[in-house]
Amino acid sequence: MKKIEIYDPAMCCSTGVCGPVADPELIRISAVIHNLKKKEVTVSRFNLTSxxxxxxxxxEVRQLLAAEGPEVLPVTFVDGKVVKKQGYPSNEELEQWTGITAAELIAKPRIRLEIKTKKQ
Known part of the structure; x- marks a missing residue:
């Protein structure tokens, strides 16, 4: 199975929901990473701040930062090789790298609710 590592820029959290405005790209990549992990893909994500x-x-990350500055982030590695710089991978790129369909990557979790009624 593939091993994916993402090196994020400095930020307060990786979910995209903190701060005054939610970042839809961070929300997307957080959800996709959650789904990749459910499919047993090894995904590690590192935040420069924490x-x-x-x-x-x-x-390699250290050299990229020295040569290109923090604007190079985020940087994505697949199996130890840089596959993307200056942006998060698209669902299509992740599909290509992992073989997991883009539809599966963006699937929302299903929650089953049980309603119990009082017996009289």
């Missing part, structure tokens, strides 16, 4: 050691310990 996990700077991950950026320092990855030689």
């Amino acid at each position: 996990e700077p050691d991950a950026f320092v310990s990855n030689t």
